[in-house]
Amino acid sequence: MMKAYLFFFLTIVFANPGFSQLIKEYKKMGDVALSQGDYYNAIQHYRMLIEKDTSRLELVYNYAEACRKYFQYDEAMIMYDHLIKIDEKGKYPLSYIWLADLCKTKGQYIKAKGYYEMFVSGYMEKNDYWYKKAAHEILALDTSILLKEKEEKPLKIKM
Numbered sequence: 001m002m003k004a005y006l007f008f009f010l011t012i013v014f015a016n017p018g019f020s021q022l023i024k025e026y027k028k029m030g031d032v033a034l035s036q037g038d039y040y041n042a043i044q045h046y047r048m049l050i051e052k053d054t055s056r057l058e059l060v061y062n063y064a065e066a067c068r069k070y071f072q073y074d075e076a077m078i079m080y081d082h083l084i085k086i087d088e089k090g091k092y093p094l095s096y097i098w099l100a101d102l103c104k105t106k107g108q109y110i111k112a113k114g115y116y117e118m119f120v121s122g123y124m125e126k127n128d129y130w131y132k133k134a135a136h137e138i139l140a141l142d143t144s145i146l147l148k149e150k151e152e153k154p155l156k157i158k159m
Contacts, residue, residue: 023049027059034062039070057083061092068098077102093123097130100137109148113141 030045046063054060064079080099083092100115116134123131 030059030062030066034066037069039066042066043070043072054082055086057087057091060086061095064095064098068102073102073105077106090122093119094130096122097134100134104137104141104144107148109141109144113138113145116141 026045026049030042030049033039033042033045043063043066046059046066049056049059050063060079060083064076064083067073067076067079077099080095080102083095084099087095096115096119100112100119103109103112103115116137119134120131120138123134125131
């Protein structure tokens with residue numbers, strides 16, 4: 001029942017342009033929750049805003065961050081992927097790193113390597129920690145890919 005009231009309230013709020021201040025407050029509450037490590041509530045606040053507008057880069061990034069830190073990896077991957085597609089100016093380059101890390105965590109090594117390579121090819125600060133991390137991960141993933149291929153091949157024993 002409480003969800004129905006919340007939905008009704010938010011429908012009125014988002015439908016009425018006079019409530020833009022309330023939208024800013026929702027964003028602020030999400031930002032505070034994220035900064036305090038309250039990822040669950042950050043997700044709830046950002047989700048309500050993103051359901052209405054998925055084009056605001058900062059909201060998408062913060063939502064993806066909250067999902068990643070709350071171990072909702074599938075949702076975080078969807079949002080980082082969406083962000084990479086709409087971030088034409090490259091404002092959030094770490095999206096590639098986080099998406100690659102999540103792919104690696106899920107055993108999707110080839111995909112992870114591709115995202116690290118995209119990051120390295122577009123990142124200008126070659127002496128930066130993130131550049132060095134991505135370059136190292138690319139090399140490490142070559143080994144992981146080889147090991148996974150060997151693991152997937154059944155062992156043949158002659159009797």
